[in-house]
Amino acid sequence: MAELTLKIEKNNPLTTTLTYEIMPDEHKAAKRGIPPKTDFNAWYPFIVEAAELVDKRYPIKGMDVWMPYGWKAMRLIDGITHSEMERTGHGEVRFPLLIPYNLLDKENALVSKLKAARDAGVDPSEMRMDEVAEGFSKEVYWVKNAGENELDVPMFLRPTSETAMYTLFPLWIRSHADLPLKTYQVVNTFRYETKQTRSFIRVREIHFFEAHTAHVDEDDATKQIEEDLQIVDNLMKELGLTVIKTRRPVWDTFPGAWYTIAIDVIMPDGRALQIASCHHYRDQWAQAFDVKYEDIDGEQKYVHQTTYGMSERLMGAVIGIHGDGKGVVFPPHVAPTQAVIVPILTKDRKNEVMEISAEIKDRLWKAGIRTELDDRDIRPGQKYYDWEIKGVPLRIEIGPRDLDNESVMLVYRDGMKDSTVIKEVESGVKNGLDEFASRISKTAREGHEKTIKPLPKLKKKDDGDWGFTEVIEEGFVYEMAFDGNDAEAQVIEDISGLSFLGEAVKEYQTEKECIMTGKSTKKKVYLAKTY
């Protein structure tokens, strides 16, 4: 559709008419070539480049170049994470990118040990056919040469940092006085993705946040997970996102984790995007890496560990959830530019308008509002479209008419219009941005709720196979009461074409009938297509 519009020729009524027939409502957006958001697979990649968040032209699949505007937004998101880490007493560390291959032995030993234990101790009916723990071996980048020599011990680029960190943890942890050890780092990690990549959502060089903690016992580690989930809540509030928290099914748990809590958002196409996860390792990794401490009674004990991970998927979620047909919509907390001043210049009062605009920019900046003055010599309308596509929450219009009234026009990214007297522009803008933040959070929450439906009832068909009483619609996440085993879970996955996200952290208030076994349960399970 976009192409058609771009090809409109003057004096060619046919093409012009055709365009209007196809997309009467989309015509304006299409002038920039923005696909409608309902076509999410086209909208998303277009918008991330048009808003100048990334440049995808770097010739490696899954490795985009962060552009200043996009990187600024990411840094602002990271800023929230950093301050939450500081608030909760984590220390920032930075481990090397390269990990020597032989350090993996310990990790591999752990994985195979766990697998053997699970195979031995688990009821075969609980097993899934495709259960294989292979670790990361297939998806790491290798460094096998240095200069002209082949390395004796090859190294790989970290896909995550457990191995690197837990090599040093035994040296850092001697006694119970060293615990809890709470560390985190924000680094790039690498995974050789073979699947289709997507800016921020599935990339090969990941902008990764990982917190790693060590505790005296399981209980203290569990408290850490609770703190992590509190941090997630705080972060999501600032980003205006509504999330689903689930305990991942065992078969989808990170190797060596006792359990995993995953945090997903539902993207506009109804697919779940995992944006954070917390793992409780108990002492499994500690045993593999020999991370011990001396307790109060002089006894050597293994620590209990947790990790908490996030990535630039947070950006992907913000763009996907808040964006609209005109472009990105940034929540004020993480908007690189929170307010843009567009001066309306007329020949006779140009200087006067510019002077006041610059003065207001200065005042807002001093009041802590990231403000930009767009003094480009183009028409105002063009500027509006430019800043809309970039998702700036507030546009301040200042023209001769406003000066006469000693006020300015405030136009929010969601279309809300207001005005404020110049004298009180700081407080007017601050309040306005707060209200805007609440509005987009509310819209996001409503969208989230609308996208979740109860799973249709199951029944056994004449041929003995299970089926649904209603069709599974595309574009939704489903919830159900479920208390079955892994094999039964797989049946549901197979016939629905959806994946188990896991058991909701928040259970049903009252007992319900398990969709498969009929058992009474409060367990709420989410099913979705995933990224």
Place this chain on the structure above:
RNA sequence: CGGAGCGUGGCGCAGUCCGGUAGCGCACUGCAAUGGGGUUGCAGGGGUCGCAGGUUCAAAUCCUGUCGCUCCGACCA
């Protein structure tokens, strides 16, 4: 890692079948008027046609190889 497709100014494309001066729209530069939702006029700049070989008087076009990307299937945050 298997199957299909595509590489031509910054972006989107035409030209390739049938070899013969590399084009269009948008974007960009300069000047002027305009300026409260994509303004108009005039004048400009920019491309080893992914790369390497080959065929030919002549290659974006034909042949071979290679690299990269996109889309669909097995593995993952």
